[in-house]
Amino acid sequence: MALLPILCYPDPRLNTVAKPVAQFDAGLRSLVDDMLQTMYEAEGVGLAATQVNVHQRVVVIDTSETRNQPLVLINPQITWLSPERLKGEEGCLSVPGIYDGVERAVAVKAQAMDVKGQMQQIEAQGMLAVCIQHELDHLMGKVFVEYLSPLKRNRIKTKILKAQRSEDS
Numbered sequence: 001m002a003l004l005p006i007l008c009y010p011d012p013r014l015n016t017v018a019k020p021v022a023q024f025d026a027g028l029r030s031l032v033d034d035m036l037q038t039m040y041e042a043e044g045v046g047l048a049a050t051q052v053n054v055h056q057r058v059v060v061i062d063t064s065e066t067r068n069q070p071l072v073l074i075n076p077q078i079t080w081l082s083p084e085r086l087k088g089e090e091g092c093l094s095v096p097g098i099y100d101g102v103e104r105a106v107a108v109k110a111q112a113m114d115v116k117g118q119m120q121q122i123e124a125q126g127m128l129a130v131c132i133q134h135e136l137d138h139l140m141g142k143v144f145v146e147y148l149s150p151l152k153r154n155r156i157k158t159k160i161l162k163a164q165r166s167e168d169s
């Protein structure tokens with residue numbers, strides 16, 4: 001297993017639309033293992049392959065308190081979104097240190113394959129439902145700050161670029 005570097009907003013590679021996984025092979029298993037290790041190490045609740053610059057429809061999530069209940073979603077699709085929506089605070093490993101409110105459906109149904117290619121049905125609410133919507137957005141090339149106003153987004157960009165510059169020097 002290996003830790004993978006996480007792309008940082010506003011890196012344009014985060015806007016790439018991911019392609020479906022076609023081969024359920026050792027390469028996919030090793031990508032999933034590396035993504036899980038990277039997510040746990042960064043103390044995130046979810047990670048999309050887009051964020052590690054792999055543009056395939058692969059997501060890992062763990063919203064458990066115990067950090068030992070990984071959910072692996074290959075070629076995920078949301079099949080139902082609750083009409084009820086709620087604004088909640090979100091963060092993202094690709095937008096370090098930034099938290100802001102995004103409105104999301106409070107419950108979702110989704111289907112996705114596991115790492116072996118078996119179809120699984122998922123019903124989620126609360127934090128898991130938000131996380132699924134957030135991670136699937138990444139696969140479409142969308143980062144949560146892109147829901148915010150252009151003014152807020154520009155402030156976030158400036159803040160992150162400034163932080164990166166001071167790290168580099």
Ligand code: NI
Nearest residue numbers: 091092093094
């Ligand atoms: Ni994210």
